[in-house]
Amino acid sequence: MTDQIVFYTHPMSRGRIIRWLLEEVGQPYETQILDFDAMKDPAYLAVNPMGKVPAVKHGDTVITECAAICAYMADAFPEANLAPPVGSKLRGDYYRWLFFAAGPLEAAVTVKSLGFEVSADSKRSAGWGDLGDVMDTLEKGLTGRNYLVGDSFTAADLYVASHLAWGMQFGTIEPRQVFKDYASRMTSRAADTRATQIDDALIAAAA
The missing domain is CATH 1.20.1050.10 (Glutathione S-transferase Yfyf (Class Pi); Chain A, domain 2)
Known part of the structure; x- marks a missing residue:
């Protein structure tokens, strides 16, 4: 069974990039909407100490920063064809x-x-x-x-x-x-x- 994907975001943030990514990946995911003040709460700072969204938790792995999330998710779900194969010249x-x-x-x-x-x-x-x-x-x-x-x-x-x-x-x-x-x-x-x-x-x- 695929590890659960939890997506931390706000709809008026860079999280819109990762929402698109997750829709491309095509796996079920849970969305946690945070207002901008809540991003500085201790509970969320434990996820991302920067106190910013987006962040993704995949099983026990937490990924922050949009480019890193893109790279990680593309590799975690190769069936989505979002990255050239490892070892490819591309x-x-x-x-x-x-x-x-x-x-x-x-x-x-x-x-x-x-x-x-x-x-x-x-x-x-x-x-x-x-x-x-x-x-x-x-x-x-x-x-x-x-x-x-x-x-x-x-x-x-x-x-x-x-x-x-x-x-x-x-x-x-x-x-x-x-x-x-x-x-x-x-x-x-x-x-x-x-x-x-x-x-x-x-x-x-x-x-």
């Missing part, structure tokens, strides 16, 4: 883009959205360079491709497309045509539609 590209989004992409967008500019003299000190470097690198990686890795959808696509869709919606990522086309293709998947409906219904119920 595995390197898969890890590259998954953690490119977790590192350079999120850092560059966050710094910019908070009103900070990385000066030309400081670019070499920042692991992501600047927002322009990140956007140009991602555009190059997506140009002429349906997916980031090989010829099929992976958790890297899910994670990158989530960042792009969210950032373009709220104006923190430039809506370049290749980004719009890619995000539209990825978020048209049935699992993302289901996930969006679930979280939007939770938001509406709380209003």
